[in-house]
Amino acid sequence: MASATELGLLERLPPGLLDLLEGGEPPAFVTDSRERVVFWNSGAERLLGRRADEVVGLFCHEVVQGRDVFGNRYCQAACPVAGLARENAPIRSFELTVDGNGDGRQPLRVLPLRFPGPREDLFLLVHLLQGVDLPGVVAALRPFLPPCNGGAPLGAPENGAPPLSDREREVLRLAARGLQNKDIARRLGLSPATVRNHVHNTLEKLGVHSKLEAVALAYRRGWFSDSPQ
Secondary structure: OOOHHHHHHHOOOOOOHHHHHHOOOOOEEEEEOOOEEEEEOHHHHHHHOOOHHHHOOOEHHHHHOOEOOOOOEOOOOOOHHHHHHHOOOOOOOEEEEEOOOOOOOEEEEEEEEEEEOOOOOOEEEEEEEOOOOHHHHHHHHHHHOOOOOOOOOOOOOOOOOOOOOHHHHHHHHHHHOOOOHHHHHHHHOOOHHHHHHHHHHHHHHHOOOOHHHHHHHHHHHOOOOOOOO
16 A cells, blocks of 8 residues: 555546555556656555565666566666656557566566646556456446547547447457457357457557557547447
8 A cells, every 4th residue: 555645646546546446456556757656556466476565665667677578678767658658658558577476577468557647747657467357447447547648549540430440340349348259259250260350450550459458549539438348
């Protein structure tokens, strides 16, 4: 948990978001514009093997110590993700390897969401970690998602209809309801390979790297109005 001072900063998050994250699902931590950890939930503790009272107040790179897929040091004082957040530029998910819970280095996918602070140079970054449940996270986080999360991903228009075919949009809608590719294929009378192709094309067109990002973007832009079920 966080100190009273840190809670004052966290209270700038949309109402209810902190309560959701404190439940531990999705695994998440929050950093401020100085790149210091201000919140660390039980899900992050489970994945990374460190308690909140050990990490809150430390710099993010001191805690995560992530490396890229080639073993090069990625987490460092000049964090590229924080740099994008300072520029209010688009931030997409990325993958690191981390020491984790004492079981050797393991992959960790991170999806950062930027929330503005009281001044232009202040912000919070909510980091969602791997293991998140797509429909559950989308349904729970939908009211809290920033309007653009720092701007539109490459290929995604700010307004109007998504740059997707009718079939791609239909597949994305069903993914938002929690259906897996094989279930979508059965529902639409398609082969699983065809559904995978539609998903791949959707991610390419929207400039995102996961179905979670695609669905979150669709809800932020109002491309479909029904809720995940």
